[in-house]
Amino acid sequence: MAVDRLLPTEEARDLIGLTRDVADKVLAPIVDEYEKTETYPEGVFATLGEAGLLSLPYPEEWGGGGQPYEVYLQVLEEIAARWAAVAVAVSVHSLSCHPLMAFGSEEQKQRWLPEMLGGATVGAYSLSEPQAGSDAAALACKATAVDGGYRISGAKAWITHGGIADFYNLFARTGEGSKGISCFLVPRDTAGLSFGKPEEKMGLHAVPTTSAHYDDAFVPDERRIGAEGQGLQIAFSALDSGRLGIAAVAVGLAQAALDEAVAYAQERTAFGRKIIDHQGLGFLLADMAAAVDSARATYIDAARRRDAGLPYSRNASVAKLVATDAAMKVTTDAVQVLGGYGYTRDFRVERYMREAKITQIFEGTNQIQRLVISRHLAG
Numbered sequence: 319m320a321v322d323r324l325l326p327t328e329e330a331r332d333l334i335g336l337t338r339d340v341a342d343k344v345l346a347p348i349v350d351e352y353e354k355t356e357t358y359p360e361g362v363f364a365t366l367g368e369a370g371l372l373s374l375p376y377p378e379e380w381g382g383g384g385q386p387y388e389v390y391l392q393v394l395e396e397i398a399a400r401w402a403a404v405a406v407a408v409s410v411h412s413l414s415c416h417p418l419m420a421f422g423s424e425e426q427k428q429r430w431l432p433e434m435l436g437g438a439t440v441g442a443y444s445l446s447e448p449q450a451g452s453d454a455a456a457l458a459c460k461a462t463a464v465d466g467g468y469r470i471s472g473a474k475a476w477i478t479h480g481g482i483a484d485f486y487n488l489f490a491r492t493g494e495g496s497k498g499i500s501c502f503l504v505p506r507d508t509a510g511l512s513f514g515k516p517e518e519k520m521g522l523h524a525v526p527t528t529s530a531h532y533d534d535a536f537v538p539d540e541r542r543i544g545a546e547g548q549g550l551q552i553a554f555s556a557l558d559s560g561r562l563g564i565a566a567v568a569v570g571l572a573q574a575a576l577d578e579a580v581a582y583a584q585e586r587t588a589f590g591r592k593i594i595d596h597q598g599l600g601f602l603l604a605d606m607a608a609a610v611d612s613a614r615a616t617y618i619d620a621a622r623r624r625d626a627g628l629p630y631s632r633n634a635s636v637a638k639l640v641a642t643d644a645a646m647k648v649t650t651d652a653v654q655v656l657g658g659y660g661y662t663r664d665f666r667v668e669r670y671m672r673e674a675k676i677t678q679i680f681e682g683t684n685q686i687q688r689l690v691i692s693r694h695l696a697g
């Protein structure tokens with residue numbers, strides 16, 4: 319059932335309508351096949367770019383959609399309800415445009431931003447390393463200053479879009495400690511950059527996640543974003559926005575699972591009545607609906623703070639924590655509602671449950687979100 323959204327403008331309502339149309343006509347017919355065969359959906363990104371759905375929260379002067387974050391996230395939620403892997407890819411692409419938009423020079427923006435926002439080039443965000451995930455400040459990949467640029471050596475891990483993306487927001491060490499990290503925009507065809515085999519993941523099968531290896535790769539000065547040593551600040555600033563994207567993806571997944579569970583419970587009978595009419599099951603569905611609605615409210619609240627120019631880092635962590643824990647619970651309960659059938663690949667709730675798990679892990683695990691929130695509480 320389509321979510322009855324309270325949207326701020328007529329334009330936003332049209333955008334949601336357009337997204338539902340693309341989701342029905344482009345995503346829905348192919349999602350099962352591509353997830354099953356673990357195939358990257360070439361062309362889907364171009365379609366989303368042409369529909370203007372890849373750059374919604376960025377200014378129009380740079381080729382963006384000029385939409386409030388509140389609207390962008392609800393569009394993302396609609397995509398996730400059909401195909402979480404594509405929604406994650408859109409969210410990561412949007413996150414990958416943030417460092418250049420927020421910290422790039424005018425000249426850098428003019429050169430690269432329009433093609434990134436138009437979807438002509440696809441982005442990736444490369445912070446994690448094999449030995450440094452939650453503790454990002456411990457990263458070791460090294461960028462040594464040389465004449466005209468930097469020589470990069472080291473390994474990065476878990477890159478969504480690895481090997482497919484055209485540009486990589488690379489965070490590498492140019493000095494000591496947390497102030498010794500810098501951000502670079504690295505093109506895929508850089509000599510000395512190679513990618514590992516796609517990880518064999520529990521879910522999000524259609525979008526590859528790989529490692530990357532830098533072997534004395536040269537990156538010119540003009541590709542450093544922000545000042546030397548500003549990298550971690552840039553990385554965390556992008557993550558505040560990105561976490562809201564993951565919260566919206568989680569709500570989309572939870573909504574899809576709820577819809578499927580309700581439809582099934584209205585059809586299936588046991589003990590002479592529809593299972594939805596057994597109070598024990600009806601109350602389970604009611605709790606699922608309450609979890610989805612309240613999770614949506616947390617991300618919209620955080621997005622409105624961001625749109626108003628207020629601090630929202632704590633709210634983004636609350637939204638990510640609440641929405642992704644809700645998605646895990648709601649998708650697990652949806653499997654329960656379908657009984658044995660829910661445990662088979664014949665029904666999508668099985669996929670939703672596998673996909674919900676990653677939302678509790680990436681862009682800061684939920685333990686790390688609690689750390690962020692508790693630090694805010696401690697002042």
Ligand SMILES: Cc1cc2nc3c(=O)[nH]c(=O)nc-3n(C[C@H](O)[C@H](O)[C@H](O)COP(=O)(O)OP(=O)(O)OC[C@H]3O[C@@H](n4cnc5c(N)ncnc54)[C@H](O)[C@@H]3O)c2cc1C
Nearest residue numbers: 443444445446450451452476477478527680681682683685
């Ligand atoms: C499918 C997928 C896609 C990804 N995409 C990207 C991407 O595009 N770009 C990118 O840079 N990274 C990406 N990641 C990496 C992801 O962000 C990390 O996996 C995540 O941040 C956790 O890091 P880790 O795996 O090293 O776990 P660790 O940091 O080793 O943590 C292991 C466990 O310890 C807990 N823990 C660690 N520190 C603390 C603490 N201080 N207090 C309490 N508990 C703690 C964690 O919560 C976790 O449960 C992706 C990962 C996956 C699986």
